[in-house]
Amino acid sequence: xxxxxxxxxxxSNLKNTLARIFTSSSxxxxxxxxxxxxxxxxxxxxxxxxxxxxxxxxxxxxxxxxHNFLKPNDDRALGLMTCSARSVMEDLDDIIISYGQSDxxxxxxxxxxxxxxxxxxxxxxxxxxxxxxxxxxxxxDYFGDQPLLYPPGFDGxxxxxxxxxxxxxxxxxxQADCHVNNLYNTVFWTLVQKGGLTTTQAEDRLKGTLAxxxxxxxxxxxxINYNKEPLVHRKGTTLIxxxxxxxxxxxxxxxNEAGEEVLVTRTRRRVSAHHCDVIGNQFWEEHPNILEDDNx
Numbered sequence: 001x002x003x004x005x006x007x008x009x010x011x012s013n014l015k016n017t018l019a020r021i022f023t024s025s026s027x028x029x030x031x032x033x034x035x036x037x038x039x040x041x042x043x044x045x046x047x048x049x050x051x052x053x054x055x056x057x058x059x060x061x062x063x064x065x066x067h068n069f070l071k072p073n074d075d076r077a078l079g080l081m082t083c084s085a086r087s088v089m090e091d092l093d094d095i096i097i098s099y100g101q102s103d104x105x106x107x108x109x110x111x112x113x114x115x116x117x118x119x120x121x122x123x124x125x126x127x128x129x130x131x132x133x134x135x136x137x138x139x140x141d142y143f144g145d146q147p148l149l150y151p152p153g154f155d156g157x158x159x160x161x162x163x164x165x166x167x168x169x170x171x172x173x174x175q176a177d178c179h180v181n182n183l184y185n186t187v188f189w190t191l192v193q194k195g196g197l198t199t200t201q202a203e204d205r206l207k208g209t210l211a212x213x214x215x216x217x218x219x220x221x222x223x224i225n226y227n228k229e230p231l232v233h234r235k236g237t238t239l240i241x242x243x244x245x246x247x248x249x250x251x252x253x254x255x256n257e258a259g260e261e262v263l264v265t266r267t268r269r270r271v272s273a274h275h276c277d278v279i280g281n282q283f284w285e286e287h288p289n290i291l292e293d294d295n296x
Contacts (some may be wrong), residue, residue, distance in 0.1 A: 043119055043120040043121050044117065044118050044119055044120075045118040045119070045120050045123075045158070045160055046160055046162075047111075047118070048111050048162065049111060049160040049161060049162045050108055050109065050110070050111055050160065050161045050162075050166075050167045051108070051109040051113060051118070051120075051123060051158060051160060052106055052107065052108050052109075052158070052159045052160070052161060052167075052170060053106070053107045053109070053123055053124050053127045053128075053156055053157070053158055054104060054105070054106040054107075054156065054157055054159070055104060055105050055106075055107075055127065055128055055131055055154040055155070055156045056103060056104045056154065056155055056156075057103030057104065057152065057153070057154055058152075058153035058154060058155050059153070060103040060152070063152055064077070064103075066149055067143075067146070067148075067149065068146070071185070071189045071192075071193070072182070072185035072186050072188070072189040072233075073182070073185075073186075073230075073233045075232070076142040076143055077142070078232060078233075078237070079142050080135060080138060080139065080141075080142040080143070081100055081103070081105060081135075081237075082100065082237050082239070082273055083134065083138050083141070083142070084105075084131045084132075084134035084135045084138065085098050085100055085105045085107070085131065085237075085239055086239060086271045086273075087130060087131070087134035087138075088105075088107060088127055088130045088131050088134070089107070089239055089241075089271045090271060091130050092107075092109075092115060092126070092127070092130075093241075093269075094109050094110050094113035094115050095107045095108060095109055095110075096108055096109070096110045096240070096241065096290050097171075097238065097239065097240050097290050098238070098239040098240075099171050099174055099175065099236060099237070099238050099239075099278065100236060100237050100239075101174065101175070101177070101178035101181075101182075101236030101237070102178070102181065104174075105131065106170075106171070106174060107127055108167065108171075109123070110292060111292050112292070120158040123158060124156040124157070124158050125156075127156060128154050128155075128156045131154055132151070132152065132153070132154050135152055135154075136148065136151060136152070163294055164291045164292075164294050167291070168278075168284070168291075171278050172278065172279040174236070175235065175236055175277070175278055175279055176279070178234070178235065178236040179234060179235075180211075182229075182233050182234055183211060183214055183215075183226065184206065184214065186218070186226065186229060186233075187206065187214040187217055187218050187226075188202050188203070188206060189202075190217075190218055190222055190224065191205060191206075191217070194222055195221065195222070205217075214226075230275075231275035231276065232275045235275050235276055235277060235278075236275070237273055237274070237275060238273070238274045238275070238276065238278055238283075239271050239272070239273055239274075240271070240272060240274065240287060240290060241269050241270070241271060241272075242269070242270060242271075242272045243267050243268070243269055244267070244268055244269070244270050245265055245266070245267050246265070246266060246267075246268070247263050247264070247265045248263070248264055248266065249261050249262070249263060249264075250262055250263075250264045
């Protein structure tokens with residue numbers, strides 16, 4: 001009886017000790033300093049809007065030079081950007097489409113997404129950190145033994161688009177920017193690398209020229225048809241979710257029977273890359289499930 005009594009006394013004291021600990025923790029959580037939380041800004045994104053997080057490489061002109069990126073386009077660098085973007089999409093599957101070119105990538109969250117309670121700062125910082133860490137993590141897969149001299153940086157912004165038209169116009173704007181920049185860079189570096197001009201001379205040569213003039217320079221002087229340049233350079237990269245059916249062999253064994261191999265077909269989602277026009281209607285007609293109904 002005395003042992004039982006002592007055991008009960010020990011249990012009682014343990015409960016009291018734990019109670020004091022948790023009570024103390026609760027008091028600390030609600031200390032007089034908690035008022036500082038009132039200085040936090042409410043950055044909840046408006047409902048029923050697509051949330052776009054766009055990342056841009058910080059001072060990437062210097063980064064590209066110091067890491068000897070090929071001009072005008074380095075497919076290793078573009079591949080690494082796409083790989084990093086794919087990592088972000090696989091981590092945040094509410095992203096319905098991403099578009100990237102050069103040193104930027106835009107990520108579109110579906111209207112109904114409630115990731116991080118739609119807080120803009122949380123969304124932007126998570127996308128930026130996941131992208132940046134992936135860029136460093138996968139560097140060797142694309143650049144081999146070439147060392148990464150210092151960590152790259154990416155800044156971000158969050159913009160809301162309420163309608164499908166607004167979102168499509170945004171993506172069209174980014175792809176038009178890709179075309180303008182790539183056309184200029186292609187003819188510029190052609191003049192330098194094949195035409196023997198200095199960078200200053202090439203810049204002076206292109207001042208005031210239109211797209212048609214640049215195309216004419218490449219075709220008439222260097223026999224280059226810009227329309228036959230790689231699509232990834234001219235159109236950028238669009239990442240979307242697509243369903244993939246795959247057939248696998250599975251071993252099935254019934255009670256009191258020998259096992260047998262059967263073919264099983266299963267469907268899974270994966271992120272796929274497209275280098276195509278997103279300004280016209282064809283892409284959207286071929287992938288009608290990307291955009292949500294404007295009338296919802």
